[in-house]
Amino acid sequence: MHPISPxxxxxxxxxxxxxxxLAARALSESFERVTVLDRDELPTExxxxxxxxxxxxxxxxxxxxxxxxxxxxxxxxDELLAAGVPLIDVRSDFHWYADGRLLCPGPSGLFALGVSRPLLEFAVGSRVAALPRVSIVDRCxxxxxxxxxxxxxxTGVRMRNRSADAVEFVLDAxxxxxxxxxxxxxxxxxxxxGYARAPEDRVRIDVTYLSRLYRREPHHLGGRLGSTFAPYPGQLRSGLVLGQEGERFMVNISAWGGDAVLPTDDAGMAEFAEHLAAPDIAEIIRSAPPLSEPVLSRYPASVRRRYEQLDRFPEAYLVTADALCxxxxxxxxxxxxxxxxxxxxxxxxxEGGDELWLRFFTASATLLDNPWDIVVGGDLRFPYVEGERTAEMLEMGEYLERYREAAEDDAVLATALLRVINMLDGPERLGAPELQERVLRGAGPARAAVG
Ligand SMILES: Cc1cc2nc3c(=O)[nH]c(=O)nc-3n(C[C@H](O)[C@H](O)[C@H](O)COP(=O)(O)OP(=O)(O)OC[C@H]3O[C@@H](n4cnc5c(N)ncnc54)[C@H](O)[C@@H]3O)c2cc1C
Known part of the structure; x- marks a missing residue:
């Protein structure tokens, strides 16, 4: 695609x-020069x-x-697949447990990549670095x-080169x-x-994450590539095992609600995982050789900055990705x-035009509404999460509970849900009349929330 304007x-x-x-990739089509600055020393592999x-x-x-x-x-x-990244059919190679129930397994035609974050970022970074008008400068x-x-x-940024002296200089932009x-x-x-602070939406969730790599062997999980077990009210533990490149599994266990202490030894991790209906996670912890030390992180809150609601914002400045939401x-x-x-x-x-900031933040706000509502709607199911629960959300929550129950035996419902989770369809898709009918046919009485 080539810009119309110079x-x-x-x-x-x-x-x-x-x-x-990714922003640099987009900018490279409209700017003569794009410079990406990072304070880290970027890895060479x-x-x-x-x-x-x-x-x-x-x-x-x-x-x-x-x-x-x-x-x-x-x-x-294709490049990632050639590098050994597994291609995962999200219903047959991978098991999803929602509300403790396994979504109907079977081929879905929906494929995910079992790629580690460092490999994905490295592959994208190499592609961006090879663009003719882009420079990536690290240790800045x-x-x-x-x-x-x-x-x-x-008009630019002030920056400090971390590799040499600490002298600050200006890069015009x-x-x-x-x-x-x-x-x-x-x-x-x-x-x-002198600009006002953007209003912030903040939903505190206090998730503690623990991850570790294990060696993947062909006999593990009967050849499947993993599963994920999502938490639900009454079950504040979750877990995931995911096949990745390099013949390994990434295993993650998480505790929701902040108070829980996650075990970091093998026996404790396996015991934790045994409380999850998905047997895969404990199986890997118990039987596969670990390849790394466990890593623990805490994630306090989802944060969305509403720059689109400001009256004034400087020209020639934008905020994107996690910095925005x-x-x-x-x-x-x-x-x-x-x-x-x-x-x-x-x-x-x-397209061109004035007030890029307003156009960008307004359109981003629309783009963010669905993923934000999915996350906040999901998190507000937990009584410990603070936030307003509207009647509409409660009604939707009840419907989704019945939906997930029906999706245990209904491949159509299961795939439709996974398409929404994968952002291929908007959440409104789950309320389509033909899906509602299947939910009514398939689900028993809604499970009482217990947490
Ligand atoms: C535990 C965890 C698990 C996640 N799992 C998933 C997942 O499964 N799927 C998914 O899609 N997303 C996931 N995410 C989110 C994902 O990591 C981010 O959305 C994604 O990395 C985009 O973030 P970003 O580029 O905006 O910021 P970041 O990835 O945080 O990167 C910010 C960069 O800016 C640099 N930097 C910061 N300050 C300066 C400065 N002053 N000067 C120069 N450089 C600076 C940093 O060195 C860094 O390179 C997860 C996040 C967390 C915390």
Missing amino acids: RRGHAVVIGASMGGL PSPRRGVPQGRHPHALLARGREVLDEFFPGLS EVTGLTSSPDRRRI DLVVDAAGRGTRSPVWLDEL SFNPSYGQGMTVAALEAQLLGRLLH
């Missing part, structure tokens, strides 16, 4: 993780790094995200923004995009420039949303 000058992206790399600690945890790339990545980088999925920390004298426009993740400094920097990671949406926002940015630049 290329603009120089775009700077803060952060070379998935959000920043796929490996976890300091600035992306979540890289040691499983990262599901939703089917919608894979589609967008393959549009941005033709052949990327952005410390602030520069602006026009009237502060209406961002015609557009700056903040993709610095959850630790974004945008609220502070914009405050310093970060979700409870258990739903696996972050990278897909980052990809969709990058696609949106590319389209808006291509």
